[in-house]
Structures are given as C-alpha cells and as structure tokens.
Amino acid sequence: DTGVSQNPRHKITKRGQNVTFRCDPISEHNRLYWYRQTLGQGPEFLTYFQNEAQLEKSRLLSDRFSAERPKGSFSTLEIQRTEQGDSAMYLCASSITSSEPEQYFGPGTRLTVT
C-alpha cells in the first residue's frame, strides 16, 4: 500500500528564491488538500482540489503561492519569492469521496527560508 508521499522532505532556501513541492496522493483518491503547519500550531488549510479542479483556496494562500494538479493525480505547490515567514511544514492530504471524509496525510515537506 502506498500512502501519500511528498517530495522533498526537507528544503532549505534563501529568501527570494522560488521553491516547488510535490505531492502524490493515494492512487484512487480524487480529493487533494494542502495545509501549512508552523511550530506549536495545528495544520492550517491552504487549498483543495477535486480531480484537476482547484475548488477552494484559503486567504492564507497569497499571490506568491500557486498550486496545480494538472492531470488529477499528483499536485505541486510553488512558492515564489520566499520570505522567512514561509518557513513551515507543508502537508498534503488526500481523501476519496465526500461520504468518506477522512483525510490521509503525507509526511510533509519542511521548508526553511534563511
């Protein structure tokens, strides 16, 4: 069984650089979510896809952030012109249908902006 996978697991970048993270959901799951988790906090919702359509975005997702899920399978989250405040764990989750609302989380990508 392959769960949700995320790459890279860790990313260190300098302020102002662009970074891209990848998430591969569980294969039969058509829903995919991105969350951000900072130290001492619970995850905060960023955005949600159903298949390839991005259906919901949080106001936390500034215009420097963009997410895609081009073929309804894997997803990418790009952060342009990174800032120190972007340092966080970025979590991806997937779920199968609205009648089964459990979300299955990946291990996360820890971003450090220096």
Add this chain to the structure above:
Amino acid sequence: AQTVTQSQPEMSVQEAETVTLSCTYDTSENNYYLFWYKQPPSRQMILVIRQEAYKQQNATENRFSVNFQKAAKSFSLKISDSQLGDTAMYFCAFMKNTGNQFYFGTGTSLTVIP
C-alpha cells in the same frame, strides 16, 4: 467561522493508565464531523477516530473512545491502557458536513511514561 480549542498543551500518563484529552469547538453548523489525529514525533499524522455529529453514540476504536457532547460542543478523547507508542501530538479537528477543509486545534503533546 469554525474554531477548535485544545486547552491542554502537554499531558503525561503512566503506561497502562487511562488519560483523557479535551477538545471544544465552536460552530453554527448542525451537521459536521469531528476527528482525532495522532502525529508521532517526526512522523505523519494518522487518523485515530471519527465522530459524526448526527450520531448520539460515542465512537470507539479499540483502546480509543470519545465523549461527544453536542450541546456543550465538547469532544474529548479517552485512551485506555496507554502504551509507549501512544506518545505523540494529538490534534482535534472539525469538518463541516458540506465542507472540504479541516479546522485543527493547536494540539496536545502526550507523553506515556514507562
């Protein structure tokens, strides 16, 4: 807006004993789901238990059970016969029945002492 509050940042319990983690939430919704997720150190989040708001019966999964008080908007997690592997951060989460995102609390760090 939905909010989830976990008022116990840290807790500890002796191995084989019972511990209860607290969670309260605020919502104007009538239909929703509540979850407890476990996040072991440096590992991904795992679903512990789920409760549908329309169900009066409290959910149980092996050593884990909840006390769901809808009127009081309270959703506590009881762990019986605590094991060392239960050491983790525990997050309470809320999801509207018609929604797609989780609202998480700030978490409770549980340590099981041998």
